[in-house]
Amino acid sequence: MTExxxxxxxxxxAGAVGSQVADLLLKHGDELADRAGATLELxxxxxxxxxxxxxxxxxxxxxxxxxxTLIVGSDIVIELMGGIEPARTQVLHAIASGADVVTANKALxxxxxxxxxxxxxxxGAEVYYEAAAAGAIPIIRPLRDSLAGDRVVRIMxxxxxxxxxxxxxxxxxxxxxxxxxxxAQELGYAEADPTADxxxxxxxxxxAILASLAFHTTVPLDAVHREGITSVDAAMIESARHAGYVIxxxxxxxxxxxxxxxxxxxxxxxxALVDRSHPLASVHGANNAVFVQAEAAGDLMFYGAGAGxxxxxxxxxxxxxxxxxxxxxxxxxxxxxxxxxxxxVPIGHVITRYQITLEVDDKPGVLATVAGILSEGRxxxxxxxxxxxxxxxxxxxxxxxxxxxxxxxxxEQDLSETVERLAAxxxxxxxxxxLRVEGN
Amino acid sequence: MTExxxxxxxxxxAGAVGSQVADLLLKHGDELADRAGATLELxxxxxxxxxxxxxxxxxxxxxxxxxxTLIVGSDIVIELMGGIEPARTQVLHAIASGADVVTANKALxxxxxxxxxxxxxxxGAEVYYEAAAAGAIPIIRPLRDSLAGDRVVRIMxxxxxxxxxxxxxxxxxxxxxxxxxxxAQELGYAEADPTADxxxxxxxxxxAILASLAFHTTVPLDAVHREGITSVDAAMIESARHAGYVIxxxxxxxxxxxxxxxxxxxxxxxxALVDRSHPLASVHGANNAVFVQAEAAGDLMFYGAGAGxxxxxxxxxxxxxxxxxxxxxxxxxxxxxxxxxxxxVPIGHVITRYQITLEVDDKPGVLATVAGILSEGRxxxxxxxxxxxxxxxxxxxxxxxxxxxxxxxxxEQDLSETVERLAAxxxxxxxxxxLRVEGN
Numbered sequence: 001m002t003e004x005x006x007x008x009x010x011x012x013x014a015g016a017v018g019s020q021v022a023d024l025l026l027k028h029g030d031e032l033a034d035r036a037g038a039t040l041e042l043x044x045x046x047x048x049x050x051x052x053x054x055x056x057x058x059x060x061x062x063x064x065x066x067x068x069t070l071i072v073g074s075d076i077v078i079e080l081m082g083g084i085e086p087a088r089t090q091v092l093h094a095i096a097s098g099a100d101v102v103t104a105n106k107a108l109x110x111x112x113x114x115x116x117x118x119x120x121x122x123x124g125a126e127v128y129y130e131a132a133a134a135g136a137i138p139i140i141r142p143l144r145d146s147l148a149g150d151r152v153v154r155i156m157x158x159x160x161x162x163x164x165x166x167x168x169x170x171x172x173x174x175x176x177x178x179x180x181x182x183x184a185q186e187l188g189y190a191e192a193d194p195t196a197d198x199x200x201x202x203x204x205x206x207x208a209i210l211a212s213l214a215f216h217t218t219v220p221l222d223a224v225h226r227e228g229i230t231s232v233d234a235a236m237i238e239s240a241r242h243a244g245y246v247i248x249x250x251x252x253x254x255x256x257x258x259x260x261x262x263x264x265x266x267x268x269x270x271x272a273l274v275d276r277s278h279p280l281a282s283v284h285g286a287n288n289a290v291f292v293q294a295e296a297a298g299d300l301m302f303y304g305a306g307a308g309x310x311x312x313x314x315x316x317x318x319x320x321x322x323x324x325x326x327x328x329x330x331x332x333x334x335x336x337x338x339x340x341x342x343x344x345v346p347i348g349h350v351i352t353r354y355q356i357t358l359e360v361d362d363k364p365g366v367l368a369t370v371a372g373i374l375s376e377g378r379x380x381x382x383x384x385x386x387x388x389x390x391x392x393x394x395x396x397x398x399x400x401x402x403x404x405x406x407x408x409x410x411x412e413q414d415l416s417e418t419v420e421r422l423a424a425x426x427x428x429x430x431x432x433x434x435l436r437v438e439g440n
Numbered sequence: 441m442t443e444x445x446x447x448x449x450x451x452x453x454a455g456a457v458g459s460q461v462a463d464l465l466l467k468h469g470d471e472l473a474d475r476a477g478a479t480l481e482l483x484x485x486x487x488x489x490x491x492x493x494x495x496x497x498x499x500x501x502x503x504x505x506x507x508x509t510l511i512v513g514s515d516i517v518i519e520l521m522g523g524i525e526p527a528r529t530q531v532l533h534a535i536a537s538g539a540d541v542v543t544a545n546k547a548l549x550x551x552x553x554x555x556x557x558x559x560x561x562x563x564g565a566e567v568y569y570e571a572a573a574a575g576a577i578p579i580i581r582p583l584r585d586s587l588a589g590d591r592v593v594r595i596m597x598x599x600x601x602x603x604x605x606x607x608x609x610x611x612x613x614x615x616x617x618x619x620x621x622x623x624a625q626e627l628g629y630a631e632a633d634p635t636a637d638x639x640x641x642x643x644x645x646x647x648a649i650l651a652s653l654a655f656h657t658t659v660p661l662d663a664v665h666r667e668g669i670t671s672v673d674a675a676m677i678e679s680a681r682h683a684g685y686v687i688x689x690x691x692x693x694x695x696x697x698x699x700x701x702x703x704x705x706x707x708x709x710x711x712a713l714v715d716r717s718h719p720l721a722s723v724h725g726a727n728n729a730v731f732v733q734a735e736a737a738g739d740l741m742f743y744g745a746g747a748g749x750x751x752x753x754x755x756x757x758x759x760x761x762x763x764x765x766x767x768x769x770x771x772x773x774x775x776x777x778x779x780x781x782x783x784x785v786p787i788g789h790v791i792t793r794y795q796i797t798l799e800v801d802d803k804p805g806v807l808a809t810v811a812g813i814l815s816e817g818r819x820x821x822x823x824x825x826x827x828x829x830x831x832x833x834x835x836x837x838x839x840x841x842x843x844x845x846x847x848x849x850x851x852e853q854d855l856s857e858t859v860e861r862l863a864a865x866x867x868x869x870x871x872x873x874x875l876r877v878e879g880n
Contacts, residue, residue: 023587024736034656034779035588130586136737138578138586146570146578148475149464149757213462271485282722296464297576297744297754303719304740314737339474398623 006039007324010070010099012046012090013080014054014063016309017104017131021078023056025216032317034101036324044070055309072097073237075324078316079103088112095119095127100323102316104131110205112223113212126326128319133209134159134288136311137304138318143213143292150294151216156438159285160204161306162197163249164189166282167237167271171246176234189286199228200249200269211267212291214253219267221327223344226340227270235329239357239404243385245273248282250438256345265342266350272438280439291439302397348413353382356407356419357432362388362401366427372404373425377418380408400429406437446479447764450539452486452530454503454519457544457571458748458820459496461518461756466498472757473703476764484510495749512537516763518756528552533878535559540763542756544571550645550661553652560619566766570757573649574599574728575707576751577744578758583653583732590734592654595693596878599646601726601746602630602637603669603689607677607711608724611686616674629726630704639668640689647691650730651707654693656780663784665708676873679797680845683825685713686721690878696785705782706790712878713795720879788853793822795846796859797872802828802841805866810843813865817858820848846877 011022025032025042033039045058046067064070067090071077077094079101081087087108092115094101101120103109109116109132120127130140134157143152158164162184170182181198184190196202204226211219229249240247254266274281279301283289288306293299305311360366367386374381383406388399407415415434422428451462465472465482473479485498486507504510507530509516517534519541521527527548532555534541541560543549549556549572560567570580574597583592598604602624609620621638624630636642644666651659669689680687694706714721719741723729728746731737745751800806807826814821823846828839847855855874862868 020736028589028591031591031780032589114873131808137740138582141581141585142578145762146755146758147473148761149468149759150754151468152470279722282719294754296460296750296757298751300577300742300744301741302740305738308738310736311738314590314734315586317736318586319589321588322585340471 004033004037004039005328006041007075008073008362009040009073009320010043010046011080012067012075013079013082014045014047014058015080015082016055017312017316018045019054019056019058020310020313021080022058022062024317026058031335032321032412036321037328038324040320040324043074045260046070047222068093073336074099076100076102076320078320079105080316081105082107083210084108084111088116091116092119095123095125098123098125100126100128100326102128102319102323104129104312104316105204106132106205106209110191110208113209114218118340126323128210128323130319131312131315133206134290134302135161135304135306136310136314137288137290137302137306139210139290139302139317140213142300142302145209146293147292147297150296151255152292152294153255154293155210155214155251155290156280157206157210157251157290158248158280158283158288159210159251159290159306160197160200160203160213160249161288162194163203164283164288165189165286166198167232167249168227170232170234171241174238175235177230177232198230200226203249203251203269206268207253207267210251211265213267214292214307215255215342217342218264219265219344219440224265225268225270225347229271236435240273240435243355243404243406244272244276245355245437246276247271247435248274248280248283250274252438254350255342256349263342263343266345266347268347268350270436272436273440278439306373310409348411348416350411350412351409352412353409353437354415355404355435355437358403358405358422359389359400359432360403360428362399366401367403369425369427370405370422373421374405374418377421378414379418381408382406402432444477444479445768446472446481447515447767447801448513449480449760450483450486450514450517451520451536452507452518452527452652452841453522454485454494454498455520455522456718457756458485458520458751459494459498460701460750460753461520462502463500464753464757472761476761477768478678478764480760483514486510490737497597498668499675505536506615508533511539514539515767516540516542516760519545520756521545522547524548524574529549530558531556532559534604535563538563538565538570540566540766542568542759542763543739544569544752546572546642546645546649550648550682553649554658558726566763569649570759571752571755574730574742575601575744575746575748576754577728577730577742577746578755579650579730580653580741582740582742582794583650587732587734587737590736591695592734593695594733595650595654595691595730596720597646597650597691597730598688598720599650599691599730599746600637600640600643600689601728602634603643604723604728605629605686605726606638607669607689610672610674610677611681614678617672638670640666643689643691643709647707647709648694649695650691651693651705653783654732655695655705657705657782659705659707659784663707665710665787667710669711674872676875680713680875684716685795685848685877686716687711687724687875688714688720690714692878694790695782696789700727703782704785706785706786706787708790710876712876714879718879786787788851788856790852791849792852793847793877794855795844795848795875795877798845798862799829799840799870799872800843800868803837806841807843809865809867810862813861814845814847814858817861818854820852822846822848842872
């Protein structure tokens with residue numbers, strides 16, 4: 001066996017991911033040393049409660065409640081506590097102590113990323129976060145390094161496993177949101193409080209991280225437009241299927257170019273219609289995928305497990321090996337490139353296609369009225385399908401009709417104003433749904 | 441604009457990829473400088489023929505036929521000549537001159553990789569080759585860095601666009617190999633001499649590169665078992681479809697663990713049956729995809745364009761930016777980790793599933809004889825389907841039957857010996873095909 005220099009590794013947190021990271025560090029030590037060119041010594045594991053139940057049996061003597069002392073003298077600090085505090089304080093403490101940091105903490109990076117990266121830049125430390133964007137899927141290095149010579153035009157990501165699991169089961173079984181959510185909670189695919197997932201908060205944090213990397217721009221979390229999937233019902237899924245679409249919760253990060261050549265970006269999370277022939281449509285269950293369109297490289301897709309303790313641990317350990325190599329090789333960190341500094345536009349400026357589903361009076365002239373309102377609103381119709389849903393048995397008139405309108409590309413603000421005008425027009429009984437269509 | 445240090449970049453070769461690399465370097469100079477932290481000055485382009493027609497208009501004064509002089513004093517040398525010589529000599533010259541090397545040359549790396557990497561190690565230079573394994577798809581960094589803390593179990597790659605295009609069209613159109621090949625040649629998807637693609641040589645080179653990275657082991661090209669797709673005909677494709685499969689030319693890199701815990705690897709390229717529900721089955725046209733199974737990360741897939749001038753240029757430029765960052769940051773290179781040094785086993789040791797298609801006499805006892813030979817040969821039958829193909833009109837006997845046998849996992853050597861015994865058994869008229877089934 002080769003003799004390597006020893007690097008001291010501190011682990012903060014021993015939850016689903018942390019306990020797997022500790023286990024793999026201890027089990028595969030020799031192999032990791034060969035990869036890293038350094039022996040990785042797990043110096044300790046900081047936890048809140050020494051007696052909490054862990055997913056994996058780990059040597060008791062490694063545990064401590066004193067994160068601050070553990071960090072001092074460590075070469076690499078792995079932060080897997082989650083949440084903003086005390087994670088933020090400990091990460092900044094680690095950087096100030098001269099350690100490189102590996103974190104899977106998307107909430108921290110999406111809200112305090114600039115603070116953390118600037119602190120690291122000032123002392124020449126590096127912050128690794130492959131596990132923060134799409135779980136086990138290697139997406140950070142491809143975006144930061146492999147595509148560094150290219151220009152990313154658009155990212156469409158399925159970056160939340162819980163919501164993909166729910167939407168996928170609704171799609172395959174025709175089941176309703178509440179039923180599938182309850183089952184997902186039973187099976188452990190959804191938390192007892194599912195808000196972070198189903199309302200799109202988790203996806204929005206990941207979108208901010210991906211957009212920052214892809215566009216070399218600091219994207220604050222509040223620049224991300226966010227809608228969840230709680231309003232998606234079985235009828236919407238069925239109607240999407242009928243039109244050749246599937247509904248996915250997408251994180252869309254887009255580069256926009258104005259007529260004068262100036263650039264901006266849009267970052268948004270919402271349930272969207274995706275064509276069934278699109279690679280993203282075949283991402284099933286709790287899997288994640290990130291579809292990237294770049295000017296030169298064309299279409300790329302990265303697919304895999306977006307969550308899970310041991311899967312995410314793989315991404316964390318890859319970062320640990322990278323940090324170790326950097327420690328051994330010397331050299332200062334690359335730092336995050338945010339020189340492009342593109343402004344993020346509000347959702348109203350976004351241009352995409354829409355599917356509008358309306359319940360209208362089934363009488364002559366209604367379609368003309370609806371078409372007129374759309375045209376006035378600068379929303380151009382691509383497809384229309386009208387079906388009678390509730391005709392009066394005697395007169396065959398006076399019932400309702402369902403109108404599904406597919407639009408050409410329109411500006412979100414024009415679209416939403418037009419939908420308001422439709423709702424107030426007198427001929428529209430109900431706006432059933434308005435969904436964006438993504439992916440060309 | 442920020443003032444950066446200038447790095448001198450030499451380009452060798454101005455073919456489909458090289459001319460795009462030069463074009464993008466010149467067009468996106470400012471943006472690349474921000475990414476790299478250095479101004480990338482294209483010092484010159486070495487070509488054989490100054491007057492050859494190029495895909496892109498490039499400043500004439502950049503061209504030279506004197507690669508050797510151009511290389512001296514360059515910080516980064518981009519080798520896009522292809523082939524073994526003079527590429528090998530120039531790459532070694534560049535390394536000796538103190539430059540980092542970026543190359544897309546799979547033939548060079550698959551045959552002289554060790555020589556090149558050792559030369560680089562000795563002087564602390566780095567060799568980047570993202571474009572050599574799967575065109576524009578970022579696969580090198582994920583394997584080398586993101587999965588460095590994990591253990592890759594298996595890679596199944598569609599790494600040759602020409603053959604995937606041909607097989608895909610045969611599958612969708614029921615067309616024959618020769619017809620589709622001719623069309624692919626007309627459309628520019630296949631070379632005038634298609635041998636490197638259709639005989640699997642190109643895929644075998646990429647398999648050697650992927651396996652070396654994934655298993656931290658030097659994999660010589662002659663350790664790669666290679667079969668092409670020229671024997672795949674419309675009937676085989678139809679029969680595969682009938683059984684729920686699609687035929688893909690796969691590069692399979694596999695870690696094998698013996699009963700005593702010792703490990704070895706198998707690297708092989710052949711047309712294989714892939715279940716239609718597998719993510720690789722939906723890789724259409726000239727696209728490539730690399731499916732990776734790792735112990736912790738689980739299943740990952742990387743999808744994109746496997747070839748094309750501008751697409752591949754994206755991967756090359758990503759490497760150029762990485763090389764520039766390393767130059768600016770200082771620090772020695774990581775080098776390729778080949779400490780695992782696992783032995784590669786011959787194809788006979790491989791264990792997989794098979795589909796055997798036979799034409800047999802349609803008379804009593806034949807199935808029993810066939811089943812007996814399989815059983816003696818330690819090949820266990822999973823499924824059998826027999827269809828009469830040519831019965832005698834008067835007696836309804838004495839005709840032929842087609843027997844499609846799906847096996848459980850079997851050792852390749854047992855399987856091939858068994859097939860020989862079947863062929864000589866007297867009841868088998870013809871062995872129509874023997875195909876491996878990959879993907880679990």
